[in-house]
Amino acid sequence: EISGSKQRQAPLGSPERQSLVDPRQVESFLDEIVMISQRSEEYNGFMLGKLRSVGGEVAGHAARENVFRGGQFNCTAREVTGYYITMEEYYVEEMVNKAIELDELTADQLVSSLVDDTFFIMQKCARRALATGSLQCCCALLTELNNILASGFRAAVAAKLANAGQRVMAAMPNDPLLDESGGGSQPHEAAVMVNNAETSGVYLHKLRQEIERAAMELFTGAAERERVKSCLADLSKTSSDFHTMAAKALEALAGAMFPRLCPALDEVAALTYQPSEAEYAAMEAEEAWTARLLLAMEARLAWLRPMLIPAAYDGLVAHLVDKVAARLEAIVSKKAFNQLGGLAMDRDVRTLVSHLAEL
Template structure:
């Protein structure tokens, strides 16, 4: 039976070669590959020249632009697209994306069926080899006490030699089949065409997704390119896994990494860089232009945030898909595929890096400059040296808290509505760092008495309660230093510090240095400055 399987393998190599040659001829694959190569060169030249003509054009539509405003942008995109389409029709009448997509499906099915067929042959050959080993020498099987490892090996080799008459043993495995059959070699050659077409379609599809990118604030916090691009990536990765070729999956992952880096991540990065720099400062509508730039910037940040999340989900989905695939050497092939898929983590890391840089830029350009004026307005005509009647009146009015809340709402509301929950939580964390730092500076330049210290403690608690209600994520740890400052200011006398410092601090971890503690205590007008200075901590 093993000879029959060997003969079947030889015949399959012959017939599959004929079928594949006919397939490539009918589908005009060679001509398509030539056209794709020519088109790639033409597109590279076109992109280089258009870059000089239109610097920073990304095809992104500002979410608040009217249809009249959009016409100019669409015309710019239309010129580029029309030029590209003209180039495609002149160079490659065979390069129809829908036809190429169908070709890729056919190639993946060919690879899949070939893999299943070869797996079937090897499985049956292994079974037959085991049978031949068991029946080759009955005396050896019965006299198990005299069986040694060397005898078993000799018997097995004799069995293989018996069925390998007239064949070069160097090219055959232990099961009597070719280690690299003609079919497997032809499939690898054909799948090289698959990779070329797949890379071309991936790049063109991503370019199209970015050209048609749009944002509708009523339906989503991201623009359309995110869903479009990751739909394309999922389709590409799933199709590569369906070929049952682990090496092809590895090659596809490398293509995806390169294409996303140059065709998606780079464009999002350019949008972050150009968002505010493209605003015309001489325009009479500067405020409106800045607001549109800010919205476009936040949409890009959302795109990066969701892209990082989608990448993680893509990796997990593809791992699940690979586990339901029939691999020839399941254990070995799955290790290769998993390692390849893990490389996609680099995309998520890159998105998160760009997102972090973008959030820092957003904080520095649009929010940080407003924090100091926020406190200046909140503290206007507010003091912390109070008499009892002034304290009671301030307790009723809560002037500071009302002004702070109004100013902070105006500063942060647009971000709360436009950003994703994750991005808003990140921004709030960064804002609180800047806010507490500025508040500390103000407090350390303010004078207090006992009533004023009580008033400051209440103001601080009100602010913390208000901010904690704005997001599910909130870290009171950011206000630890201010809380400790409030605690020091509410001491009855400076020596109380001895009851909560050093070994007597208990669970309290002081964030203030000795010098800072003395400086805070010296802010109390009713404390003896000499007593504060003489504290030994």
């Protein structure tokens, strides 16, 4: 019944999807099969060691090993391994589906339960596959874990991430410094979706490292290690995909925030950088446009900062600074300067750089 469920089931997170068997019941069988597999691998190691200790030609050793590996015991062990792979794949799919369905977010969380629950399941299944001591199990399960993360889980994260930047900006007040409400739950939920994508990439990278360390200790043969590394390479690509997804969302958020900074930037377009000495003295005495621009940026970033994880916040700052710098470059490239104007621009740029580095 489980073996044919993949062909009949709806995608992960779909309301039409139904569990054929409670995955918690399947888990108890998985633990028992893992124990059987461990004992089988230990027995194989013992018997192969005995066969190699028998004198004779090398060709004779190979023939005896082939006969043993093709015997009834190993055929049955491989059959049990096949059952394990099918059941483990079913278990991880159904548990991730439940994590998607039961995704929750509390007011003090920066990441929803979907990410933590999913990667807890992934870690458990990866460790169990490694515990079998079977290269076939490990490679099959690593491939399955990556398929789930790259398809169903990624689709669930992307669906909730859609238009996150617009939702945040719709709730952002015109003057965040005067707003005490925090914007309600809508901007927090949208920001958490960005955090989910970034955190998924981080968690997947850590999971890959953990699996690689354990696998390199377990499998000592060069060919075995290459097979494992080939599977792990797919996990690395999926991790990069999540980081890319988060980066695009942060760039969209920075793009939505940028128009609110334009009034301060428009002041630069109206300024002259060919002042007389009297005009230059007046420019030094007045509050510079840089102060108003920095205040506008700091106010909006400070409003968003409690909602974002550090990596996402840093990414947002980088994207926003890039957009501001590009706009300033376009404005300044059209201006003419005299010596005093050059000094004024140098002062303004130094002020911007020193303050932006502290954001």
